[in-house]
Amino acid sequence: MRLRKFWQIIITVPxxxxxxxxxxxxxxxxxxxxxxxxxxxxxxxxGADEHDHRxxxxxxxxxxxxxxxxxGFSPPVxxxxxxxTAATLYEAIVPxxxxxxxxxxxxxxxEWTPPVEEGAAYHWPLVANSALASILRRLFAHGGxxxxxxxxxxxxxxxxxxxxxxxxxxxxxxxxxxxxxxAAIFEWSKHDGGHEGYFYNFPRTYRPPxxxxxxxxxxxxxxxxxxxxxxxxxxxxLPSPDACALPPPPPYSTDPSSQLYQEAWEVYVTVKxxxxxxxxxxxxxxxxxxxxxxxxxxxxAIATQILRQENASLARAADVYLHLGVAIxxxxxxxxRDKYRYNYLRPITYIRNVIDPGWNATAVTDPLITPPxxxxxxxxxxxxxxxxxxxxxxxxxxxxxxxxxxERLGFAPRTYASFWEAAQEASMSRLYxxxxxxxxxxxxxxxxxxxxxxxxxxxx
Numbered sequence: 001m002r003l004r005k006f007w008q009i010i011i012t013v014p015x016x017x018x019x020x021x022x023x024x025x026x027x028x029x030x031x032x033x034x035x036x037x038x039x040x041x042x043x044x045x046x047g048a049d050e051h052d053h054r055x056x057x058x059x060x061x062x063x064x065x066x067x068x069x070x071x072g073f074s075p076p077v078x079x080x081x082x083x084x085t086a087a088t089l090y091e092a093i094v095p096x097x098x099x100x101x102x103x104x105x106x107x108x109x110x111e112w113t114p115p116v117e118e119g120a121a122y123h124w125p126l127v128a129n130s131a132l133a134s135i136l137r138r139l140f141a142h143g144g145x146x147x148x149x150x151x152x153x154x155x156x157x158x159x160x161x162x163x164x165x166x167x168x169x170x171x172x173x174x175x176x177x178x179x180x181x182x183a184a185i186f187e188w189s190k191h192d193g194g195h196e197g198y199f200y201n202f203p204r205t206y207r208p209p210x211x212x213x214x215x216x217x218x219x220x221x222x223x224x225x226x227x228x229x230x231x232x233x234x235x236x237x238l239p240s241p242d243a244c245a246l247p248p249p250p251p252y253s254t255d256p257s258s259q260l261y262q263e264a265w266e267v268y269v270t271v272k273x274x275x276x277x278x279x280x281x282x283x284x285x286x287x288x289x290x291x292x293x294x295x296x297x298x299x300x301a302i303a304t305q306i307l308r309q310e311n312a313s314l315a316r317a318a319d320v321y322l323h324l325g326v327a328i329x330x331x332x333x334x335x336x337r338d339k340y341r342y343n344y345l346r347p348i349t350y351i352r353n354v355i356d357p358g359w360n361a362t363a364v365t366d367p368l369i370t371p372p373x374x375x376x377x378x379x380x381x382x383x384x385x386x387x388x389x390x391x392x393x394x395x396x397x398x399x400x401x402x403x404x405x406x407e408r409l410g411f412a413p414r415t416y417a418s419f420w421e422a423a424q425e426a427s428m429s430r431l432y433x434x435x436x437x438x439x440x441x442x443x444x445x446x447x448x449x450x451x452x453x454x455x456x457x458x459x460x
Contacts, residue, residue, distance in 0.1 A: 048096035048124040048315040053307045055125040056317035059132040064293040070143045072198025076230045079296040079332040081139045084189045086325025090318045092131035092181040096124040097315040114180040123166040123174045129158040130178025138186045193233035213252025215343045215374040223372035231337030235330040237458040241337040244450035246443045249344045249376040254354050263437040267347045271361045271434040278432040285429035296328040299387040301405035323390040327455045331386035344376035361434025368433045378436045381444025384423035389452025391419045
């Protein structure tokens with residue numbers, strides 16, 4: 001399937017999705033059938049810090065697949081799903097964490113979540129399993145039988161692996177807690193403005209403003225604007241969508257000495273003279289819907305790889321996913337707020353109108369195309385910087401890691417000296433692809449850092 005068709009697929013794939021079977025590996029393929037733990041009395045079950053990450057990482061790996069294959073999961077919609085899934089995991093097992101604190105009162109308008117039974121025992125991997133299965137059934141309710149079957153299969157596999165470790169009473173209690181927390185988080189999510197966003201990615205009622213320097217639909221499909229109201233959604237942690245608002249982009253001008261002309265010229269010359277590494281970098285970070293789990297899914301995949309590499313505990317995994325999920329969900333709200341506040345034109349529009357009417361970045365970066373929404377700021381940059389900010393705080397500013405998540409598409413793994421090195425590369429990839437101006441990239445990085453810092457402050 002050619003990447004240039006991916007935005008069209010977002011619209012047409014709901015008709016086909018029921019025919020797609022989401023493949024879920026058996027439990028042993030996820031590492032869940034390692035030597036069983038000892039049975040514990042109902043009053044002496046270990047805490048979430050004493051269990052490993054495998055239940056959490058198995059579910060978030062499945063989440064990547066669901067985002068990639070489910071209809072309508074554009075990048076903003078995907079970021080929201082990751083955020084609420086992460087919040088569900090954390091809140092479900094927080095009573096079993098040594099240093100956990102409920103999210104009630106810490107995330108916007110989340111005032112209550114179900115309490116545990118005082119003095120009762122819970123098996124925390126089974127709580128997590130029940131919670132994650134329950135929230136994904138709700139977030140992907142439109143996905144059809146194949147989605148339901150994949151979720152059922154993973155839930156059953158994990159339950160079979162662990163149910164002998166708890167008494168029948170603790171088993172029932174743990175499953176019930178997971179379901180109750182998922183129901184509460186989902187009810188909270190329904191009032192944020194993005195509920196069932198996969199149904200209205202391209203609203204017909206939206207009419208973009210017109211004028212010099214403003215966004216217009218771009219080739220080859222000339223699609224309507226994607227999620228023009230997303231920036232008005234309720235954030236999870238930011239006090240408002242404007243908390244990390246950016247200054248305006250460079251003023252529109254056709255003067256060759258103007259900042260906009262100079263930035264457009266940089267895109268024009270760079271794309272015409274791409275090195276092989278630059279072209280591959282543009283494609284490596286493209287993260288297009290349908291073919292990949294979108295940019296937030298790429299960040300999620302990086303976190304999952306690291307948690308597995310670190311052999312993290314269940315509690316640690318929940319904390320990492322929470323910080324990352326909230327950060328990237330809020331990053332898309334902040335970014336989309338400014339995208340549709342300024343409605344800035346794309347490089348392809350400016351270059352064809354002012355510099356070279358025949359310019360076609362796709363001829364060089366095929367199959368990469370300009371996505372259907374305004375340029376400023378870069379969503380890739382904002383999201384990647386939010387990821388880098390929270391993961392650097394959790395793992396270290398100079399944490400070295402290898403990203404192998406793109407091997408399924410034929411890319412060699414890439415090693416980075418830090419999360420910020422990866423974020424900066426993701427940001428520049430959009431200039432190499434002819435999709436963003438330098439200022440859109442740089443301001444996106446600044447905005448993402450701002451979002452990440454807000455999340456760290458709210459969740460400390």
